[in-house]
Amino acid sequence: MPYGDAMNARVRSAERRAEIVRAALEVIAERGYRGASLAAVAERVGLTQQGLLHYFPTKEALLVAVLEERDQWDAVPATQWRVDLLAALVEYNAMRPGIIQTFSALLGESVTEGHPAREYFTDRYRRVRENMAGVLRAEYGERLPSGLTPERAAPLLVAVMDGLQYQWLLDPESVDMPGAFRDFLALLGERA
Amino acid sequence: MPYGDAMNARVRSAERRAEIVRAALEVIAERGYRGASLAAVAERVGLTQQGLLHYFPTKEALLVAVLEERDQWDAVPATQWRVDLLAALVEYNAMRPGIIQTFSALLGESVTEGHPAREYFTDRYRRVRENMAGVLRAEYGERLPSGLTPERAAPLLVAVMDGLQYQWLLDPESVDMPGAFRDFLALLGERA
DNA sequence: CCCGTTACCTGTAACGCGGTAGGTTTCGTG
DNA sequence: CACGAAACCTACCGCGTTACAGGTAACGGG
Known part of the structure; x- marks a missing residue:
């Protein structure tokens, strides 16, 4: 043996x-x-x-x-997330294309009819948006630039993460995913 | 003849x-x-x-x-795009889920190995980023909030559009795609 | 040492897929 | 009207797919 x-x-x-x-x-x-x-x-x-x-x-x-x-x-307790950890996560992901590619491919497929992962992603995104709203509130308080609430900014945050992943997977040379994500966080962190 | x-x-x-x-x-x-x-x-x-x-x-x-x-x-001459037209486009797309779903599904698949649409999307995104940088420059000038250049903001703009589409396709009730996109544009339009 | 469970295997059913071969009908043109 | 091309069709091939059925060898607890 x-x-x-x-x-x-x-x-x-x-x-x-x-x-x-x-x-x-x-x-x-x-x-x-x-x-x-x-x-x-x-x-x-x-x-x-x-x-x-x-x-x-x-x-x-x-x-x-x-x-x-x-x-x-990624079952990190919502309360333990912070914005700088998100940036670190994106940076970490940029070194492991495999995992990103798996779930980017699955996400794309999941919007098709009767895909077995559809419900999973629907639920997951709802959860993640809520989490991110909490993170933003803890970090920046109630008011973000342009008078956005954390709840309104959360879908944007999630969208940026996903959208950057696709651009980066297709053309890693042209897209600095972690840098762009930090740019977006800076945008949210501006004093109104 | x-x-x-x-x-x-x-x-x-x-x-x-x-x-x-x-x-x-x-x-x-x-x-x-x-x-x-x-x-x-x-x-x-x-x-x-x-x-x-x-x-x-x-x-x-x-x-x-x-x-x-x-x-x-979408072969609109780059010089003819304006930011408010982008918002209108997103609004229009929200009424035609079919077309969004087609290309969201294709985009997701395209990151997989040897997919016949991969090159198409790679080229397309490079082009679109350049276009969007031009649009942002024309609208907001050289300096955006947080000292971003149009070139740095363009990938974010594209990412937001795509990312919102996935969230919206999965859960249209929970995601106000046009509204969220306008929120993002407002973020970019803030006076530095 | 025995015997049930686990961890596989071979064989095969049943189907859907993209693509080829080759025929037939329809139609516009000289 | 005759002819060639376009617009389809039927028949079929070969392959890949998931899944089921049933067999076998090894392991491990009593």
């Missing part, structure tokens, strides 16, 4: 599942959800397509696991 | 092609490019899949025609 007796079966199984999810993230980044085949994911972890179905009974179940992993990743 | 009826045949053919492109826009909005089947497009114009291939020899050729139609649509 290469892994030794310390590792019991349940842990090994969970690890295998995590490995599969990681591979799925990659394949979705490369081909989107619709274009990602179970066989391609399976091959990346040394399984057959049917072997993969042993862990995730349907393709959609695998997608759900992918989305859950993301939720877990 | 091939006058008259020769013309008619050519016109009819061009009309049919336009009809097919229109149907393709719809189907792509609903299922994305990868998810859009030639058969589905064909059915919508009363053709078989093979009949459609008579007009567009491959699926990719059809996509190219779709992208060309868009280029033609």
